[in-house]
Amino acid sequence: MSTAGRDWGEDAPERFYVITRGHTQPAGRAALDLVTLIVSRAEPTPSMPPEHAAILRLCGSPLSVAEISAYLRLPVSAVTVLLADLVAEERVEARASVPPALLPDRALLEAVMHGLQRL
């Protein structure tokens, strides 16, 4: 592997540190999963960090954390930190993923089967 062409630019971890304003842990206890659905509850403002504004614009309709990460081209961990701030400020609503733990509810599984059968 050549180090000469190594990209230390925009993908460097430091950048994520900057855009997450130095937070490395999500604020509060909002457990954000890859499939937690996020919905905007506020309009973007000019004074807001651009990443926050971008998330608010994206989430007019419910969007999973994974989809936000994909559209913003940011790692999930960075998006999670940004979202935790927005959740704490009540600018977005986080609709928790169904926690099946080790024992998925049979009613939930029935609903999924029913939906798949229509695919």
Next chain:
Amino acid sequence: MDFSASDTVRGPADEDLLPDSAAAAVKVVVVGGFGVGKTTLVGAVSEIRPLTTEETMTQAGADVDDLAGIERKSETTVAMDFGRISISDELVLYLFGTPGQERFWFLWNGLFEGALGAVVLVDTRRLEVSFDVIGRLEDRGVPFVVAANAFPGAPAHPDEELRLALDLPPEVPIVACDARVRESGRDVLLALMHYLYDLAGSRAAR
């Protein structure tokens, strides 16, 4: 990736928007060796064009990027392709599949936590690449089904031969599939749901 240009972030197409009634989501993880058709399977059943998400992981680099005499942590970027199936107006199923080095999937924070279960996609010509994956799922207690992707020229193994070769417990379902075909991918997911349903029943009865 420049946020001064964040106005140009492209979001979902209008036809890909979820209704505001979408209240909860569940996930299934598709695992398997490189080139086994995970992304193909995700794409076949997804209602949206598959998206890619990334995570950067730091690992004290023992066997990774071993630079002699230099102690450093290695950064690894792991990408996952994923798709989406609207189950109802309220419930959404996400399907994650990842290319790349399987040993990293388990470092991905939260990928398996809360997942309903997993699909192990295998290429019957190269079963050995699936051993590690199956062992790790078993260690973590993640329920899974095995789907044998029908590659042209791949030998059609009877299920019991596959079970023996993969050292699978008798209760783990094995299904044949063509990862390119939506109905086939759907049937794999249904097999997983039926299996989970049975597991939930047997546990509740205990």
